Amino acid sequence: METNEIQAVLEQALVLDEVHVTGDGSHFQVIAVGEMFAELSRVKQQQAVYAPLMQYIADNRIHALSIKAYTPAEWSRDRKLNGF
Secondary structure, three states, X not given: OOHHHHHHHHHHHOOOOXXXXXXXXXXXXXXXXXHHHOOOOHHHHHHHHHHHXXXXXXXXXXXXXXXXXXXXXXXXXXXXXXXX
């Protein structure tokens, strides 16, 4: 599976301001930014991002997935701190 395919799935399934996907082969990292995460616990944020990708995890097109979910305000602050 390609990073742009994962990005497209997430953009279609979730209301997000930004999605960044990196990785190769079957190991991927996702940064998802959206106001939808404001009222969710960290676990619920992870579950929201995993849900539309479950079929690809089940058939091993995605073997490992690291997810970071941010509200737009959190992302703005984190980008400044980490030099994104």
